[in-house]
Amino acid sequence: MSTSTETIRTVELRDVSVDVTFKGSGPRLFMLHGGGGPVASMPFTDKLAKTFEIVAPVHPGFGGSEIPEHFDDMQDLIYLYLDLMDELDLQDAIMMGFSMGGWTAAELAVLSTTRISKLILVDAVGVKVGGRDERDIVDVFATPQEDLTELMWHDPAKAPDPSQMSDEQRQIVQSNRVALGLYTWQPYMHNPKLPRRLHRIDVPTLVLWGEDDGLVTPDYGRAFAGMIPNAEFAVISEAGHAPQVEQPEKFVQHVLSFVSNGSA
Amino acid sequence: MRAWFFTEDAYPQLPEQESYRSIRVNLPNKHFDPETGADNYHQFIDMWLMAEELGLEIMLNEHHQTATCVVPAVPIIAGILARETKTARILVLGNPLANLPRPTRTAEEMAMVDVISRGRLECGFVRGVPYESAPANVLPYRGADRMWEAHDLIVKAWTTHDGPFNFEGRWFHARQVNVWPRPYQQPHPPIWVTIGSARSAVPVAEHEYIGAVFLAGYPGIRAIFDGYRDGYHNKHGVAPPLDKLAYCALVYVADDEEEARKGGEEVLWYMTSNKVPPEYSNPPGYHPPAVAAQIASGSRGGAGIPLQTTLDQQMARGNMFCGTPDQVFEQIKAFYDYSGGFGNLLIMGQAGHLTFEQTRRSMTLFSTEVYPRLKELTAAYEADEMKEIRAALPEKEGIDLGTFGLDFAR
Numbered sequence: 001m002s003t004s005t006e007t008i009r010t011v012e013l014r015d016v017s018v019d020v021t022f023k024g025s026g027p028r029l030f031m032l033h034g035g036g037g038p039v040a041s042m043p044f045t046d047k048l049a050k051t052f053e054i055v056a057p058v059h060p061g062f063g064g065s066e067i068p069e070h071f072d073d074m075q076d077l078i079y080l081y082l083d084l085m086d087e088l089d090l091q092d093a094i095m096m097g098f099s100m101g102g103w104t105a106a107e108l109a110v111l112s113t114t115r116i117s118k119l120i121l122v123d124a125v126g127v128k129v130g131g132r133d134e135r136d137i138v139d140v141f142a143t144p145q146e147d148l149t150e151l152m153w154h155d156p157a158k159a160p161d162p163s164q165m166s167d168e169q170r171q172i173v174q175s176n177r178v179a180l181g182l183y184t185w186q187p188y189m190h191n192p193k194l195p196r197r198l199h200r201i202d203v204p205t206l207v208l209w210g211e212d213d214g215l216v217t218p219d220y221g222r223a224f225a226g227m228i229p230n231a232e233f234a235v236i237s238e239a240g241h242a243p244q245v246e247q248p249e250k251f252v253q254h255v256l257s258f259v260s261n262g263s264a
Numbered sequence: 265m266r267a268w269f270f271t272e273d274a275y276p277q278l279p280e281q282e283s284y285r286s287i288r289v290n291l292p293n294k295h296f297d298p299e300t301g302a303d304n305y306h307q308f309i310d311m312w313l314m315a316e317e318l319g320l321e322i323m324l325n326e327h328h329q330t331a332t333c334v335v336p337a338v339p340i341i342a343g344i345l346a347r348e349t350k351t352a353r354i355l356v357l358g359n360p361l362a363n364l365p366r367p368t369r370t371a372e373e374m375a376m377v378d379v380i381s382r383g384r385l386e387c388g389f390v391r392g393v394p395y396e397s398a399p400a401n402v403l404p405y406r407g408a409d410r411m412w413e414a415h416d417l418i419v420k421a422w423t424t425h426d427g428p429f430n431f432e433g434r435w436f437h438a439r440q441v442n443v444w445p446r447p448y449q450q451p452h453p454p455i456w457v458t459i460g461s462a463r464s465a466v467p468v469a470e471h472e473y474i475g476a477v478f479l480a481g482y483p484g485i486r487a488i489f490d491g492y493r494d495g496y497h498n499k500h501g502v503a504p505p506l507d508k509l510a511y512c513a514l515v516y517v518a519d520d521e522e523e524a525r526k527g528g529e530e531v532l533w534y535m536t537s538n539k540v541p542p543e544y545s546n547p548p549g550y551h552p553p554a555v556a557a558q559i560a561s562g563s564r565g566g567a568g569i570p571l572q573t574t575l576d577q578q579m580a581r582g583n584m585f586c587g588t589p590d591q592v593f594e595q596i597k598a599f600y601d602y603s604g605g606f607g608n609l610l611i612m613g614q615a616g617h618l619t620f621e622q623t624r625r626s627m628t629l630f631s632t633e634v635y636p637r638l639k640e641l642t643a644a645y646e647a648d649e650m651k652e653i654r655a656a657l658p659e660k661e662g663i664d665l666g667t668f669g670l671d672f673a674r
Contacts, residue, residue: 067405142289142398144543145560162561167554174556178405181548185403 006041011057013083016068020088021056024049027259028090030116031056032081034099034123035140035180036160036242037172038063044248051256052094057084059101061179064172074183074191078107085115092117094259099123099216099241100184103191106228109205110197118259119205121224122251123213123241125189127198129223137189137216141181151214152241198227205231206258210239210246232258265607265638266507268355269315269627270323271614272333273308273341275301276533287537288330288395289544301334307620312345314624315613316352318631323355323610325388328363328399332537339373346381354381357456357476357610358388362407363400367414368438371421375447383448388456388476389415394550395540405549410435412467415455417441422452456510460484462491469495469504476510476610481581482660485511485603493604506645507607511599514584514612517592517629527626528575528586533616535573535583589633596634597641604654607642 007022021040029052033039040056048054059077061067070076081104085093095116097105102124109119130136138151149159162170207225209218218235225233236243236250244251277300278284284291312322324341327333335341338356345354354377359370378385391411397404413433420429421443428442447453456474459465468475469492477488489509496504514531518524546559578584582602585595600606611630614623 141547142543144541167557170557170561171553174553174560177556178549178553181403182405185548186401 011084011087013080013087016060016080017065018060018080018084019058019063019065020084021054021058023054023056024052026050026052027117028052028093029054030085030090030093030095032095032097032101032104033059033062034097034101034242035176035184036099037176039098039244042245042248044244044251047248047252048255051259055088055090055093057081059104059179059183061182062176064168064175067179067182071182073185074103074107077104077183078111081108082111090115094118094120096120096122096255097124098244100125100180100189102126103184103189103194106194106198106201107191109201109203110194113201113203116203118203119201119228120208120255120258121205122208122244123210123216123221124207124224125184125216126191127194127224127227128187128190128192129220135188136220138214139188140215141177148215154210154212154238154240154246158246195227199229201228201231204258205229206254207231207233208243208251208254209233209235210241210243211235211237212239213241215241265609265635265642266321266353267609267611267630267635267638268321268323268353268510269312269318269611269613270325270512271308271311271612271623272325272327272534273304273335274533274537274615275304275331275334276537276616278331278537281537281539284539286541286544287332287539289398289540290329291331295331296334304334308614309341309344309348311614311620311623312352313348314620315627316349318627319635320611320627320631321353321355322349323357325357326360327393328396330395332534339370339377342373342377342385343380346377346384349381349384352384353386354384355386355456355610356388357386358390358458360392360396360400361389361414361418362404362410363392363396363402364414366438367417367436368421368441368443370414371418372443372445374418374453375422375443375445378448378453379445381448383453385447385449385453386456386474387453388458389418390458394547395544397547397550398544403549404547407550408464419452419455422447459488459492462487462494465489465491466495468492469508470499472496472500472504472508474508474510474608476512476608478512478610479514479583480511481583482599482602483581485582485599486659489603489606503647505607506605506642509606510608510610511603511606512610512612513582513599514578514586514615515592515609515626515630516584516586516613516618517589517626517634519588519625519629521587521591524587524591525575527618527622528579528584530618530622531586531612531615532573532575532578532584533618534612535578537616589629592630593634593637596638600641601650601653602657602660605642605645605650609638 011018038058093116095105102121103126106126149156153159205228209221225231236247239246326335326338328336374387391407413435417431428440431438457468459475475492516527516531542559582599585592
């Protein structure tokens with residue numbers, strides 16, 4: 001559990017309410033979670049909160065929140081977060097996105113880097129690197145849960161255990177899947193136009209990857225990093241799709257080193 | 265009462281059930297032998313023609329990537345039968361609108377079937393079953409909204425006769441819409457929609473469409489039919505006519521109880537063959553989160569285990585009417601009274617390995633010995649009397665609908 005003090009604020013953006021977790025102090029770290037749901041209370045954030053003020057919104061539909069009636073896909077999330085970044089008046093923020101949130105972060109950085117100083121993508125999706133007959137990213141909606149666990153974790157024992165969850169938590173897991181489906185269904189987990197646009201990213205970028213990520217492989221990450229000008233690519237060993245969970249120490253070390261030295 | 269003969273046109277010549285994880289979506293089609301498949305198709309078409317000869321109406325449907333139903337394009341079978349039959353009404357139940365990319369194509373197909381059959385089409389619209397979100401590549405979330413928008417476009421296409429219109433909806437866009445042919449029946453064929461809850465029944469009732477319930481059984485039927493009746497009454501100020509409601513059940517009629525059980529066991533294949541793992545039965549946004557959570561945790565079936573059920577259970581649930589003609593009539597009448605009445609019986613009369621001859625015998629007995637009594641029953645229907653009959657029948661409790669209800673009683 002978290003040891004740093006967290007504050008959750010509901011930010012109203014026109015007719016959409018977004019819960020944003022604030023944690024720690026220092027330069028702002030704008031953190032976008034992946035398809036598994038909010039991560040702001042996980043142990044790795046305690047370490048980061050010693051250096052940064054984490055600013056972590058919950059994507060609408062995740063964590064038990066409502067999907068706004070007008071939301072159809074990733075574009076709606078991107079434009080919501082442009083508004084959120086204005087509303088919070090982010091300045092020189094470090095933007096970090098995990099998995100699906102990494103896609104969101106990359107799209108935001110393509111649109112504008114005026115509010116961010118650095119970009120960190122962690123096991124991110126969002127581009128297509130293979131041919132039309134190749135699935136770059138495992139179809140999470142058509143894969144048995146036990147297989148997904150094997151693919152996503154270096155140590156499957158670290159995966160969340162559904163048998164330890166309350167009914168409410170299980171329902172939130174299912175709601176998260178619906179939201180993930182909404183944002184990523186088709187084209188599956190990517191925007192075909194994004195590779196042509198990533199050249200616009202003009203801030204230092206780190207692409208971090210779990211070495212044993214079987215959901216979206218390090219090769220994919222390397223190719224993704226290659227599309228972003230001067231992006232650095234680093235692999236974290238003994239970690240799968242969520243290196244921040246499986247190897248929090250190494251993960252934080254990479255982040256701190258990148259932010260302070262410009263190198264992971 | 266109108267009775268409709270229905271078979272899913274399955275391909276039951278499959279390997280052992282233990283050898284595959286799912287009968288739907290990913291069962292390799294190497295198991296489909298084209299020669300056997302051709303024989304099957306011809307036999308099913310013959311069955312529908314036989315049903316017409318027996319005075320029954322005809323019901324058809326479509327499913328995708330599944331051995332449980334090898335009609336992936338219902339307009340094709342409907343088109344064949346539009347030509348091959350002469351008198352039967354042809355019910356398509358239905359076109360899975362949420363999963364079809366172009367509603368105007370459905371409008372064209374159904375109009376054509378209606379014209380070829382000289383106005384014998386009854387056109388059903390359904391959302392689609394959960395397993396077909398992958399074959400259709402359509403997110404099931406908001407599927408009902410998609411279905412209704414597609415419906416709006418189809419009805420407008422059928423009823424616009426003075427040149428093209430444009431449609432720019434949330435889900436579907438169409439330009440210069442001007443379908444040829446237009447329907448034979450004016451303003452359009454009768455419309456049916458499947459209903460699985462009181463809530464989903466309301467818009468169907470408001471449109472005065474026929475609401476069809478699949479296998480909700482005793483545990484679900486009152487709530488759903490009442491949802492329809494209330495929705496209808498609130499909108500139109502009167503109770504719905506009996507023929508606005510339909511119920512689909514498995515039916516097998518035989519000369520004696522032993523034969524009936526044998527045939528009933530075969531028809532039960534429709535349920536017991538439905539082996540589908542959660543990754544296909546629980547796509548994101550099809551079920552409400554509470555139900556989705558139950559499927560995912562295995563507490564409500566769907567873990568790749570075929571439905572374990574027995575003939576007696578399904579008869580007790582009101583999902584299966586099976587026995588001698590007298591018994592089947594009594595079973596249907598009991599369900600009819602309990603439900604508050606309905607004017608259409610959709611008969612799942614063939615499934616699995618039930619042979620043509622077994623099917624013929626069952627449907628012959630049905631049409632000669634059961635059907636006339638059902639027609640008398642509905643002809644004598646009086647709303648007030650029915651209320652009293654129904655009030656005298658206590659709620660049946662403690663019958664679990666089981667996994668089956670999740671996927672089919674939608």
